[in-house]
Amino acid sequence: MTKEQLGQIILSSEKQMYATAWAILGNEQDCADAIQEAIVKSFTKYQTLRDDAYAKTWLIRILLNECYSICRKKKRVMPLENLEIATEGDDRKDYSELYAAVNALKDDLRLPVLLYYMEDFSVKEVAKILRISEGAVQKRLARARKKLQQTINLEEVLA
Amino acid sequence: MRLEELREDIPEVPEKIHAMITEEVDNRLANTNIVPIRKKHSDRKNRKIFVAAMAGTLILFAVGCATTQFLLWSKQPQVSKYVNHEIYRDKDKHIAVSVEELVSDGACTRAIVKLRARDKEGEEWLRNDKPDNNKIAPYIKFYSDSDIQGYGNRWVRFLDEVSNEKEEYYYMECSDPMGMTDGVVFTYSLPNEGLIRKKINIKNKIPVKEYRMVSKDGEKLSEYYEPQMLRISPLSFNIFGMGNGLWFCGIRENHYVIELLISVEELWEERVDKAYLVKENGEESCIRVSSDPGVIHEPVKSVGEYNCAVASGNFDDAAFFTGWDEEKLQTWNLDDVVAIRLENKKKSVVYTLEEL
Numbered sequence: 001m002t003k004e005q006l007g008q009i010i011l012s013s014e015k016q017m018y019a020t021a022w023a024i025l026g027n028e029q030d031c032a033d034a035i036q037e038a039i040v041k042s043f044t045k046y047q048t049l050r051d052d053a054y055a056k057t058w059l060i061r062i063l064l065n066e067c068y069s070i071c072r073k074k075k076r077v078m079p080l081e082n083l084e085i086a087t088e089g090d091d092r093k094d095y096s097e098l099y100a101a102v103n104a105l106k107d108d109l110r111l112p113v114l115l116y117y118m119e120d121f122s123v124k125e126v127a128k129i130l131r132i133s134e135g136a137v138q139k140r141l142a143r144a145r146k147k148l149q150q151t152i153n154l155e156e157v158l159a
Numbered sequence: 160m161r162l163e164e165l166r167e168d169i170p171e172v173p174e175k176i177h178a179m180i181t182e183e184v185d186n187r188l189a190n191t192n193i194v195p196i197r198k199k200h201s202d203r204k205n206r207k208i209f210v211a212a213m214a215g216t217l218i219l220f221a222v223g224c225a226t227t228q229f230l231l232w233s234k235q236p237q238v239s240k241y242v243n244h245e246i247y248r249d250k251d252k253h254i255a256v257s258v259e260e261l262v263s264d265g266a267c268t269r270a271i272v273k274l275r276a277r278d279k280e281g282e283e284w285l286r287n288d289k290p291d292n293n294k295i296a297p298y299i300k301f302y303s304d305s306d307i308q309g310y311g312n313r314w315v316r317f318l319d320e321v322s323n324e325k326e327e328y329y330y331m332e333c334s335d336p337m338g339m340t341d342g343v344v345f346t347y348s349l350p351n352e353g354l355i356r357k358k359i360n361i362k363n364k365i366p367v368k369e370y371r372m373v374s375k376d377g378e379k380l381s382e383y384y385e386p387q388m389l390r391i392s393p394l395s396f397n398i399f400g401m402g403n404g405l406w407f408c409g410i411r412e413n414h415y416v417i418e419l420l421i422s423v424e425e426l427w428e429e430r431v432d433k434a435y436l437v438k439e440n441g442e443e444s445c446i447r448v449s450s451d452p453g454v455i456h457e458p459v460k461s462v463g464e465y466n467c468a469v470a471s472g473n474f475d476d477a478a479f480f481t482g483w484d485e486e487k488l489q490t491w492n493l494d495d496v497v498a499i500r501l502e503n504k505k506k507s508v509v510y511t512l513e514e515l
Contacts, residue, residue, distance in 0.1 A: 010180065035179070
């Protein structure tokens with residue numbers, strides 16, 4: 001993959017990157033920070049990507065690492081008080097009941113749902129991004145659907 | 160209600176983030192100074208190996224004069240003599256693992272790790288069977304022994320261009336901004352073994368210089384902190400100082416509390432987000448600063464008389480990201496640096512450096 005191709009992939013994945021970062025971090029500044037770091041790192045590492053077909057998956061994986069890194073640091077520097085961070089999540093109130101319910105899921109269930117349903121990654125790709133088996137992705141999606149059905153009126157779900 | 164409806168809820172990308180992404184991509188595409196990592200094979204035969212082992216799990220290494228060179232640091236005369244070679248080896252019937260090179264200044268530690276297949280089964284294990292077979296975040300891990308809580312930045316990069324089906328190389332890095340790293344904990348596994356954890360002591364660390372930072376006329380970068388000391392080596396820099404009104408640290412309701420006293424937004428405005436080394440002739444070179452918005456501060460990172468870490472960064476980042484190519488790294492002898500200029504969102508202040 002060339003630098004230019006990577007640039008195109010990043011620009012075309014802008015929405016997915018933001019949605020992913022938002023789902024984990026829930027505030028704009030942290031999202032910007034994570035995305036910027038992910039872009040910088042992807043440009044230094046793009047030559048290590050063996051299979052271009054997984055470029056987007058790889059990019060989202062880098063972004064997830066950055067998001068987790070920010071979460072870890074936040075947890076470290078603000079261990080006892082959630083300070084401003086807690087209230088920033090309130091921005092999400094404009095979204096649908098379904099979105100709110102998905103956001104209320106724990107990380108291990110929320111991320112597969114987000115990546116699979118919102119961002120159109122295949123089960124195989126989600127498995128690669130989250131570094132778990134395809135079977136585990138399917139199980140988590142099933143568990144998430146069950147939880148969502150308990151929370152809201154989810155009439156139809158995908159297998 | 161269907162789960163696919165979630166797509167309608169994807170948050171719109173804010174304009175400023177869209178602009179940042181576009182600008183960042185443009186900058187990267189325009190930057191011709193991204194230096195490819197490569198491996199030299201010259202004089203391999205002349206490599207001298209000095210490896211010693213201590214009892215138990217503690218592995219002691221000594222330094223060789225190897226000429227196999229992988230990374231930028233080998234091009235820096237200030238660094239190359241401090242690169243430790245052939246540090247640690249282990250193997251089973253199918254795989255050999257080795258820490259080939261390691262360099263550290265106590266704050267930033269980097270290493271090259273090699274996995275080599277010893278037979279066909281080893282090749283298969285490398286290709287398909289090793290745990291968490293993912294080149295972005297492989298199963299091998301590497302962290303500073305002083306980083307008890309595991310918070311130091313650490314990352315691994317698979318070196319595709321020097322790897323093949325029989326040998327895989329990884330570049331590993333970990334940080335401890337307080338500069339207290341005396342060793343690294345290296346974890347890996349072999350086909351016939353479970354997880355193996357070894358402590359590798361670091362010898363031959365790169366000397367670090369410390370400077371008092373003095374601003375002209377006592378100008379302040381922020382009312383919340385005062386940068387006072389620069390600790391720098393050819394590998395990394397860390398700036399420490401005194402925080403003022405940023406944090407509350409103490410007992411509250413029978414619990415020890417570390418509380419940020421300003422909003423995260425204010426902290427974002429106040430933090431150092433750019434730093435420039437300055438030569439006597441006024442020439443400047445931007446050095447990369449950790450973008451962690453929480454990096455100003457951190458009472459937990461107090462060093463000596465200073466109660467906060469103001470900013471930090473590693474220099475090969477600078478080479479990769481801000482135009483410090485190999486050539487410049489050689490010509491920029493840190494002895495030539497007379498000042499450092501720090502910027503935050505609000506202002507820019509030059510600090511002259513007085514060696515401590």
